[in-house]
Amino acid sequence: MRWKTLVAILLALVCAGGVAAQTAARSVKVAAVDFIPAWGSLDANIRRLADAAEEVARQGVGFAVFPETAVSGYLFSDPSQIAPYLDTIPGDTTQALLPVLARTGLYMSVGIAERDAETGLAYNAAVLLGPQGIIGKYRKNGLNPQDQKVFAPGDTGVPVFDTPIGRIALLICYDDTYWQYARLAALRGAQIIAWHSVSDRVMPGTPAAQSKGDHSTVSNVQYMSAQNGVFVIAATRNGVETNPLTGGRLYYNGGSSIWSPQGHKLVQAPVVPPEELPPGLHGVYSAEIATTDADTPRAERLALRRPQLYAPWLALHRSPVDANATKTRRKATLIAAQWPEGPSLMDRTKPPKGALTVLPELSALPSGLPAEEIKSRAEERDGPFERALGALARARKAYVAGSYPERAGERVFHTVALAGPDGAILGRYRATHPAPSGWATPGDEIAVIETPLGRIGLATAEELATPELGALYAVQRADILAAPAGAPSPLKVEIDSALFSVADPPTGRADFFPYATAKQNQLWLVSGGRRAGDATAAGIYGPEPVVSTPTLTAAPGAADVRHQTEIPAVGTWIDQSQLIAGQQAQWFVPLTQRQDSACLRRWRAGGGCPGR
Structure with missing residues (x-):
C-alpha cells in the first residue's frame, strides 16, 4: 500500500471514529x-488562581494550561494530611x-487534588474548563512514589475532548514516564496534549543516599x-515547597x-535554581498555533504502527x-562506530576484545545509495556480509x-545481525518498522539475544520514531x-541543558x-552511524540521562565513541524493573488493535476497548 494512501485511510478512520479534525485551520x-x-x-489558592486566569485572559490567550495540584500544593506524606485541601469537580475551584471564563472567553485546564464526591477517594486530577462550563476531567494514571502516598490510581483512561479550539487531551506529570498515555491520546485524535506538572528536584546538597x-x-x-x-x-512551576508538618522540601525547576x-x-x-517565591502567577509562556497543523503529522506517525506485532505483549x-x-550484574564496554559519508570502513574497524561494537547501517555498502541499488546488492543469509561480520568478530x-x-525470494529485508567472539551469528532481526517509502519489506518479530554482556536486542535507528518498538524490547x-x-x-x-545533572x-x-528510546525503556542503546559535517548519528544513549547516565556522541574526528557500564543499568529514581511494574497495562489494549478493528473504533468514539 502506498504511503499517501495509508495516511489518507488513517485520517478517514479517525473521522469515522468520532474524532474528526476541525474543518478549517484556526489560529x-x-x-x-x-x-x-x-x-x-x-x-x-483558589482566589489566586481566579486572579491568574483573569490576567492570562488579558494577555489574549485562548487556551491556558496551569500546573498540577495548583490549589493545594503537592508535598503531602499521607492521606490525612492532604484531606483538608481536596476539592471536588465540580467544586469550589x-x-x-x-x-x-464566561466573561473572558478563555479555555483553561488546571491540576486539582480531587476528592471523589461518592467514594471519598483522592485523585491527582486535571479539569478542562471553557466559557460554557466544565468540559471534562482526567485522573492521573502514572503514579510516582510521592503520588502513591496520597492518591488512588486514575480511572478515566485517556479521554480526548472536542472544543472550539481543537481536540485536547490532559496528562499529568509522571504520566510522561510512560509513552503509552500520549500515544493513546494521539490514537483518539488529539491535536493538543495539555500536560500539568510540578517537575521537582531534590534540594542541592542532599546526601547521595537520600537523593x-x-x-x-x-x-x-x-x-x-x-x-x-x-x-x-x-x-x-518553580519555587521551593516545604511541608511544615514533616520538614520535607522539594524545589521545582521551571x-x-x-x-x-x-x-x-x-x-x-x-x-x-531553588528560590523561595510568593504564591500566585509567576509567568505566562505563549505561542500562536493552528491546531489543525497537527492532523497530518499525527496521521503520519500513527501510520508507522504495526499493531499485529504488539498483541499481546504491550497489554501484559x-x-x-x-x-x-x-539477574546477575556484569561489566560491558559499548562502542558506536563513526564513519564519514562515503565508502564502508568495515575492513578498518578494530573492535576491542569482549566489547559490543555497533557498525553503521548497511555496513558493507557505501552511504547514500539509491533504493534500487541497495536492493540490487541484497544477499541471502550466511552470505558474504554475514561471513565478513563473523570473521571480524572472531578475529x-x-x-x-x-x-x-x-x-x-522476491523480498528484501533490512536485516541486523549480531556476531559473537567465536564468529557465529548469534541472532538476526528483520526491521519491523522500516520507512514506508523505502526499499525494505517489514519483518514480523523482534530479536533478543542472551549473551555474557546481557540481553541484546536488535533494531535499526530509523525505526525508533515508533515507540511501540522500543516498548517490545523493554517488556x-x-x-x-x-x-x-x-x-x-x-x-x-532540544531539551534545555539546565535540566540535566550529568556532565x-x-x-x-x-x-x-x-x-x-533509551530513556523511555530504561536500557542502553548503541548506534553506529555516519558523520556529516559536525553532525553525527554515532551515539551511546543511557537509560537515565537526567541524573546519572550521559548521552555520548562521537567527536567529529573520532572513529567511535565508547562507554563502560554495568548491565543491567543501575537505577536512580527509576529502573527497567520499576518501569515495567508501574505500567497500568489495563489501559493499553487499544495500542494492540488494528486500525480497522471494531474495538478500536468503539474506543475512539468514547467507548471501551475491550467493551464495557
Whole structure:
C-alpha cells in the first residue's frame, strides 16, 4: 500500500471514529502558565488562581494550561494530611473559575487534588474548563512514589475532548514516564496534549543516599510531540515547597514549554535554581498555533504502527517478578562506530576484545545509495556480509552488530545481525518498522539475544520514531539495544541543558529518537552511524540521562565513541524493573488493535476497548 494512501485511510478512520479534525485551520494563542500555590491553603489558592486566569485572559490567550495540584500544593506524606485541601469537580475551584471564563472567553485546564464526591477517594486530577462550563476531567494514571502516598490510581483512561479550539487531551506529570498515555491520546485524535506538572528536584546538597528520587519530568515532554505529531503545552512551576508538618522540601525547576507536532520547541520558561517565591502567577509562556497543523503529522506517525506485532505483549502486566530480566550484574564496554559519508570502513574497524561494537547501517555498502541499488546488492543469509561480520568478530574476539539488505525470494529485508567472539551469528532481526517509502519489506518479530554482556536486542535507528518498538524490547527485558544508524537525524534533543545533572548533556547534538528510546525503556542503546559535517548519528544513549547516565556522541574526528557500564543499568529514581511494574497495562489494549478493528473504533468514539 502506498504511503499517501495509508495516511489518507488513517485520517478517514479517525473521522469515522468520532474524532474528526476541525474543518478549517484556526489560529489560537496558547500558554503554559507558571502558577505557585501556597502549601495547604485551598481557599486562598483558589482566589489566586481566579486572579491568574483573569490576567492570562488579558494577555489574549485562548487556551491556558496551569500546573498540577495548583490549589493545594503537592508535598503531602499521607492521606490525612492532604484531606483538608481536596476539592471536588465540580467544586469550589470550578465555581470560582467559570465566571471568569464566561466573561473572558478563555479555555483553561488546571491540576486539582480531587476528592471523589461518592467514594471519598483522592485523585491527582486535571479539569478542562471553557466559557460554557466544565468540559471534562482526567485522573492521573502514572503514579510516582510521592503520588502513591496520597492518591488512588486514575480511572478515566485517556479521554480526548472536542472544543472550539481543537481536540485536547490532559496528562499529568509522571504520566510522561510512560509513552503509552500520549500515544493513546494521539490514537483518539488529539491535536493538543495539555500536560500539568510540578517537575521537582531534590534540594542541592542532599546526601547521595537520600537523593535517589532526583529527576525532572519536564525533561521528557519533547517525546510526546515528536512521537505523536501533536502540540504539547507543558506547564510546571518553580519555587521551593516545604511541608511544615514533616520538614520535607522539594524545589521545582521551571522550564514550562510548548512543542510543535514535529517535536520542536516553540517557547520555554527559564530553568531556575531553588528560590523561595510568593504564591500566585509567576509567568505566562505563549505561542500562536493552528491546531489543525497537527492532523497530518499525527496521521503520519500513527501510520508507522504495526499493531499485529504488539498483541499481546504491550497489554501484559508483569509485576512484581519477571523471569526474563537479567539477574546477575556484569561489566560491558559499548562502542558506536563513526564513519564519514562515503565508502564502508568495515575492513578498518578494530573492535576491542569482549566489547559490543555497533557498525553503521548497511555496513558493507557505501552511504547514500539509491533504493534500487541497495536492493540490487541484497544477499541471502550466511552470505558474504554475514561471513565478513563473523570473521571480524572472531578475529577481535568481540561482539559486532551490523546490517545489510537481505534477500529472501522476491523480498528484501533490512536485516541486523549480531556476531559473537567465536564468529557465529548469534541472532538476526528483520526491521519491523522500516520507512514506508523505502526499499525494505517489514519483518514480523523482534530479536533478543542472551549473551555474557546481557540481553541484546536488535533494531535499526530509523525505526525508533515508533515507540511501540522500543516498548517490545523493554517488556522482553533487553538490557542493550544495538541499532545501526545511517545519516544524522534532523531532529535533535532540544531539551534545555539546565535540566540535566550529568556532565555531558545531549542538547543540540544527539539524535532525538535513540535518546528517547533509551530513556523511555530504561536500557542502553548503541548506534553506529555516519558523520556529516559536525553532525553525527554515532551515539551511546543511557537509560537515565537526567541524573546519572550521559548521552555520548562521537567527536567529529573520532572513529567511535565508547562507554563502560554495568548491565543491567543501575537505577536512580527509576529502573527497567520499576518501569515495567508501574505500567497500568489495563489501559493499553487499544495500542494492540488494528486500525480497522471494531474495538478500536468503539474506543475512539468514547467507548471501551475491550467493551464495557
